[in-house]
Amino acid sequence: MTRTHSEISISSLFVNMRHLIRPPRSAANARYVIGTALIFAALASSARAQPAAIDGRELFLDPRKGNCHACHPIPNSKTIPGAARVGPDLAAIKDRYRDRDRLRAAIWDLSLTLPNTVMPPYGKHRILIEGEIDAIVRYLETL
């Protein structure tokens, strides 16, 4: 389940439950309000927990998602065969992008800074959603 799916389901729940959050008229409604609050707290907690569930390595390797190793070498990786030579070495990407926001922006749309790049604009063209880009950035920092 991606974060987008999660957000969509939360917002649709919110629309459906709008009638439940009118102001309480009596003490009899108190239990009702507490129940509703608990549901929202659970939903909010699940929304917060969702990004951690996205596996950056999985996205990195998935041919339908990042497919990063198709173009980038990862010379020191023991688990990922990174012999491609289209893009720069990803093990050294931390040195190239010391600023995490710049690295994230490069994944979102590298053509803004390198017009002739072959790298797909993962964020701009929604190949990856925002949470997935974050997960890949976190994974790149571990290489």
Added chain:
Amino acid sequence: MPLFAISRPFKLAAAGFTVGVLCLLPTYSAAQARPTPEQERQELVKVLQARLPGSQPRDWALVADALVPVAGGNVRAIPFNADNATNSADILAIGKKFWDRKFKDGKSLANCFPNGGKRVAATYPQFDAKSKLAITLEMSLNRCLQLHHEAEIELQNSSVMGPLSAYARSLSDGQRIALRVGMPAARDKLDSGKALFSRRIGQHNFACASCHVLNAGSLFAVSESTGQPSTLAVLSPAIGQATTWPRLVPGGNVRTLQMQYQKCMKRSGAEPFDLGSEELNNLEYYHTFLSNGMPIRVLAVQRQ
């Protein structure tokens, strides 16, 4: 009145002439400055030679075999081996059967082409002055069938059009591609193909040129699904590609060049143009023109 006085009408005419010449000059110089298609092709040769130092255009059609030492990686080349040759022979035998088939009027496809179809494939796609369209070899085969009141073959029918196209090209095996771009209307089609070749398309935003010019010779890894081992391959240079189509693909099928365009467009996340569409015909015209002077090698490379 001075001797050399110039009359007013003459002054106006002279001024008009000067303005006219000045207006025409930029047009003239622009026309002069426009490189010929061959000059543009040679510029592309220089770009690719800079990317692939030590290699020659004649090597580029062989892709992995020729480019491994340049790319500097461990590439498993797929040579023209005995199994492939057997498949090729089978495919060509199927194609020959369709080529030799007699029409109801007693003619066959060979009757529609000069020299019985021998040594003509190297001139396709060609610009047809009557329809003002770039015509592919496959379209010419269908035009012949239509002329003789026979059922046309669907371009996506890889089990019939694939072998037939391969056989028709095999009659020109080894002949150097020699596309002509004569009249301005033909240049328009070539330019249209060039524009599509360079245009980024689809969710992944690739242009043909992104991989086959700007990154030609680079190694990339292909994997079908997560966890599956990747196969390394070389991004082939645009020049030379058109000489080896149609190709055999795993499973014994034949893929035409336009089918490969569709595959690339899907890989770029775009809805591909139809086979035989003007867009793909113009693209094939330009793409094949890039290989002018290089010999046709039918079914010589098995593509992964």
